[in-house]
Structures are given as structure tokens and as C-alpha cells.
Amino acid sequence: MNPLATIGRAFLNFLAAVGRLVIFAGVSISHCVRPPFYPRILIKQIIEIGYYSLPVVGLTTLFSGMVLALQSYTGFARFSAEGAVATVVVLSITRELGPVLAGLMVAGRIGASMAAEIGTMRVTEQIDALTTLSTNPYKYLVAPRILAGIISLPFLVLIGDIIGVFGGYIVGVYKLGFNAGTYLQRTIEFLEPIDVISGLVKAAVFGFLVALMGCYHGYRSGRGAQGVGAATTNAVVSASILILVANYGITTLFFSH
Amino acid sequence: MNDGVLQPKLSIRDLNKAFGSNHVLRDLNLELAPGESVVVIGGSGTGKSVLIKCLVGLMEPDSGTIALDGEPITGLSPSEREAKMARFGLLFQNGALFDSLSVLDNVAFGMVSAQGRSAAEAKPVALEKLAMVGLDESVGAMYPAEISGGMRKRVALARTIATEPDILLFDEPTTGLDPVMGDVIDQLIVKCVKELGATALTITHDMESAKRIGDRIAMLYDGRIIWAGAAETVDASGHDHVDQFVHGRVDGPIAFATRRH
Numbered sequence: 001m002n003p004l005a006t007i008g009r010a011f012l013n014f015l016a017a018v019g020r021l022v023i024f025a026g027v028s029i030s031h032c033v034r035p036p037f038y039p040r041i042l043i044k045q046i047i048e049i050g051y052y053s054l055p056v057v058g059l060t061t062l063f064s065g066m067v068l069a070l071q072s073y074t075g076f077a078r079f080s081a082e083g084a085v086a087t088v089v090v091l092s093i094t095r096e097l098g099p100v101l102a103g104l105m106v107a108g109r110i111g112a113s114m115a116a117e118i119g120t121m122r123v124t125e126q127i128d129a130l131t132t133l134s135t136n137p138y139k140y141l142v143a144p145r146i147l148a149g150i151i152s153l154p155f156l157v158l159i160g161d162i163i164g165v166f167g168g169y170i171v172g173v174y175k176l177g178f179n180a181g182t183y184l185q186r187t188i189e190f191l192e193p194i195d196v197i198s199g200l201v202k203a204a205v206f207g208f209l210v211a212l213m214g215c216y217h218g219y220r221s222g223r224g225a226q227g228v229g230a231a232t233t234n235a236v237v238s239a240s241i242l243i244l245v246a247n248y249g250i251t252t253l254f255f256s257h
Numbered sequence: 258m259n260d261g262v263l264q265p266k267l268s269i270r271d272l273n274k275a276f277g278s279n280h281v282l283r284d285l286n287l288e289l290a291p292g293e294s295v296v297v298i299g300g301s302g303t304g305k306s307v308l309i310k311c312l313v314g315l316m317e318p319d320s321g322t323i324a325l326d327g328e329p330i331t332g333l334s335p336s337e338r339e340a341k342m343a344r345f346g347l348l349f350q351n352g353a354l355f356d357s358l359s360v361l362d363n364v365a366f367g368m369v370s371a372q373g374r375s376a377a378e379a380k381p382v383a384l385e386k387l388a389m390v391g392l393d394e395s396v397g398a399m400y401p402a403e404i405s406g407g408m409r410k411r412v413a414l415a416r417t418i419a420t421e422p423d424i425l426l427f428d429e430p431t432t433g434l435d436p437v438m439g440d441v442i443d444q445l446i447v448k449c450v451k452e453l454g455a456t457a458l459t460i461t462h463d464m465e466s467a468k469r470i471g472d473r474i475a476m477l478y479d480g481r482i483i484w485a486g487a488a489e490t491v492d493a494s495g496h497d498h499v500d501q502f503v504h505g506r507v508d509g510p511i512a513f514a515t516r517r518h
Contacts, residue, residue: 117357120356121355121356124351124353124356125349125350125351125353126353126354126355126356128310128315128349128353129347129349129353129354129355131313131314131315131342132313132315132342132345132346132347133366133367133370133371133416133420134339134340134342134343134367134370134371135366135370135371136339140370
């Protein structure tokens with residue numbers, strides 16, 4: 001077998017997959033802004049993504065904030081900069097860890113669930129049934145999930161930010177012996193609106209990516225349990241990778257100057 | 258009426274559909290008169306499901322035309338196609354009920370989503386359709402996972418007829434059911450088709466079911482309709498392929514396909 005042909009074929013397959021995804025995203029977005037809308041399904045999805053993901057996102061950011069305070073303290077103590085712990089914690093959480101950890105957690109929880117649900121609907125002909133009942137599956141299944149992802153993640157991240165900073169505060173005040181007032185003052189002192197806003201923009205983009213990949217892989221699921229299983233795995237893996245890539249891109253846009 | 262000849266309700270002309278080198282439908286021709294019930298029989302993998310998917314727009318044929326009341330429904334824009342699809346009702350082989358909705362919401366789905374009726378308006382009609390298929394109000398609150406296969410088929414039938422379509426399509430309606438329940442479903446199909454005055458196309462490989470449901474039976478083989486005749490003549494068609502299929506003989510001219518499309 002010619003290795004160049006193999007590489008070429010793989011590259012063409014990759015381009016075809018990207019093309020399919022871009023078309024799917026374009027059609028989905030167009031249905032997000034055109035009636036009819038399904039508000040009941042949108043609210044159900046917002047509850048599913050936002051409300052039910054709160055415990056897992058809250059725990060993740062809480063312990064991340066605690067670890068961050070501990071690690072930065074032991075690191076900064078080497079050059080007597082312990083006072084920067086509160087600032088490092090709040091900037092790291094709001095700019096990076098809050099949105100990325102929430103995005104990854106939601107990718108695991110919601111991306112997988114969306115892919116499995118829509119994949120099962122594909123395999124059991126429920127999506128075909130929607131079409132025969134004059135209901136556009138993009139409008140009924142995909143658009144509400146994508147909108148719910150974009151709406152829910154920023155709220156989830158905002159709450160995660162508060163919990164993460166609180167985690168740092170607990171460790172800073174009760175374990176490392178910082179004065180509570182001073183710690184809070186240092187937390188607020190160097191925090192700028194752009195730090196929080198950039199995190200929320202990231203959250204909205206990550207919400208879009210998680211929902212898009214969940215719906216895309218579910219919609220294109222292969223036959224049988226194996227097909228649905230593969231769709232679920234692909235949804236989580238691709239959403240996680242895209243979150244990390246998009247994170248770099250958005251960080252560059254906001255802070256490269 | 259057209260030149261004194263009754264215009265077919267559904268007309269399929271020179272329909273072709275291939276998947277790569279696998280030519281599933283080859284210049285298939287079939288006409289259904291208004292109010293007629295036609296059953297297409299054929300072995301597994303002969304393209305029966307592909308035919309139905311082409312009819313309801315789930316697959317686009319490579320060539321040929323499908324006309325409803327003389328107006329082509331192939332090659333239309335998605336919105337035009339969606340409007341035409343409202344005149345079709347399809348009973349899926351496995352029901353394809355929506356897992357996340359109750360039985361009542363499943364039956365009301367087409368009325369609410371496609372016809373724009375309110376849930377309150379659709380509910381009594383949905384209950385009426387459930388009663389038509391022999392299910393009472395208590396089943397309406399249950400979910401598809403909580404009911405038996407036979408009940409799921411009845412609910413799917415109620416959903417199919419709820420929007421009162423002109424054309425009813427039945428994909429293997431008795432597959433997976435015991436003979437008694439199969440007979441029940443067949444009788445319900447005949448009753449619903451008659452009460453709605455609809456034109457029906459059923460695909461099946463269950464000969465007993467075909468004879469009960471159909472006014473006319475057509476056999477699909479090698480992508481074409483190779484024989485068509487009144488349902489009562491199928492046992493003595495005099496056609497080698499039909500005889501082999503009807504009597505379930507291994508030996509004969511039919512070479513059964515082994516791949517699914």
C-alpha cells in the first residue's frame with residue numbers, strides 16, 4: 001500500500017468530516033433564529049444543562065480554587081510573594097479554570113447524554129418519524145439544545161467562579177492564616193470586568209460547542225448500540241478538544257495585546 | 258378525472274435509487290387509485306423500505322417521479338415538500354414512538370406540531386384515535402417504554418391516523434407480533450383506512466397480512482414490480498417468483514439478497 005495515498009485519503013476524509021460539521025452547524029444556527037420555536041423544549045434543556053450540572057461544576061471549581069490557593073502559596077512563598085495568592089486565584093478561576101472546567105464537565109455530562117439520546121432516536125427511526133410528522137428535526141431537536149447550551153453555560157460559569165473563589169478563600173483564611181478582610185480586598189483589588197466577561201464569553205462558546213458536538217454525533221450515529229456508543233465517545237472527545245482549542249483562540253483575542 | 262380515466266391518487270414512475278453499485282430500485286412503476294389498498298410484497302433487502310422512504314421524502318430518488326393527485330412531489334424545496342408530507346402518514350416497522358413523550362402526547366404530536374392545534378384541542382382527538390385502535394384513556398398517561406409491543410403498534414397506528422392523512426403507508430405492520438396480535442393490527446388497519454377513506458400502501462413479507470390488508474398485491478423483485486394483481490389471485494398467480502415467495506420455497510428463481518440498504 002502506498003503510504004502517501006493513505007495519508008492523502010485520511011486528509012480528504014478529514015476535510016469531508018469538517019465540511020459535514022460546518023454544514024450541520026450552519027443549518028442548525030439558521031434554525032435557531034427562524035420560527036417556529038419550541039420554548040418548552042428550550043426551558044427543559046436549560047434546566048437539564050444549567051441546573052442539573054450545578055453540583056458537578058460547583059464541586060469541581062470549589063476544589064480547584066482550594067488547590068490553586070494551596071499551590072500558589074507554596075510556590076510564591078519561595079520569593080516572599082504570598083500576598084498575591086488571592087489575586088492569582090480569582091484571575092485564574094474567572095479567566096481560565098472556571099469556563100474550561102465547567103465546559104469539560106458539561107461536555108462529559110451533557111454532550112454524552114445528547115449524543116446518546118439523539119443517536120438512539122436516529123437508530124429507532126424517531127428522527128424519521130419527526131420528518132414524516134412535518135416537524136423539522138433540526139428545529140425540534142438541535143436548535144433548542146444549542147440555544148440552551150449558549151444560555152446555560154455563562155450562568156453556570158458565573159456560579160462556578162464564585163464557588164471557586166470561595167474555595168480559595170477557605171484555604172487562604174482557615175488553612176494558610178490570611179486575614180479574611182485582606183484576602184477579600186486582594187481578591188477584588190486587581191479584578192477587572194474584562195476578566196469575568198472573557199470567561200463568560202468563553203462559557204457561551206463552550207456551551208455552543210458541547211451542544212453542537214453532542215447533536216452532530218448523535219444525529220449521524222451509526223446503526224445499533226455500537227453506533228450510539230461510538231457517537232457518545234466522539235461527542236465527548238471532540239467537544240473536549242474543541243473547548244481547549246477555542247480557549248486558546250478566545251484568550252488570544254482578549255489578552256494578546 | 259382525466260380523459261374519462263380516474264386519475265391515480267399516487268403515481269410512481271420510473272423510480273431509480275442506487276447506493277454505489279447496488280441498484281436497489283430500477284425503473285419502478287406503481288399506481289394507486291383513490292381509496293385503494295395496495296400491498297407490496299418482497300423478500301428482505303429487495304428495497305421495500307427504500308421505496309417507502311422515497312415516498313415520504315426520507316430519501317431522494319436518483320431519477321423518476323412520484324406524483325400525488327397528478328402533482329409531482331419529487332424535486333421540491335424542503336418547505337414545499339414539508340407541506341406535501343402533511344398528506345402522508347407512515348406507520349414505522351417498530352412504531353418509532355417518541356420515548357420522551359407520553360402515549361397521548363405521541364398521538365397528539367402531529368396535530369400540535371404540524372397542524373398548529375393547541376394541546377387542549379388535540380387531546381380529545383387523540384383520545385378518540387386511541388379509542389379507534391382499542392386503547393382507553395388510562396394508556397394515554399403511560400410512556401412507550403411501559404407498554405407492550407402490540408400496544409406500541411396500536412399507539413403508532415393512532416399517531417399515524419391522527420392527522421387524517423390522504424395516504425397511509427405501513428412498513429411491515431405485523432413484524433415482531435404474535436399471530437393473534439398481527440390479525441388484530443391488520444383488522445385495525447383495514448378499519449382505519451376505510452373510515453378515513455384513505456389510499457394505503459403497505460410493504461410486508463407476511464403473506465397472511467398482505468391478503469387481509471390489500472385490495473391488490475404487487476411483488477417487488479430486483480428493484481421492479483414483477484407482478485401485480487387482485488389480492489385473492491396471489492395464491493394462483495402463475496408467476497414463478499410470486500409462487501416461490503407466497504409458498505415460502507427455498508428452491509426457485511428468487512435469489513435472496515443478504516445486505517441491508
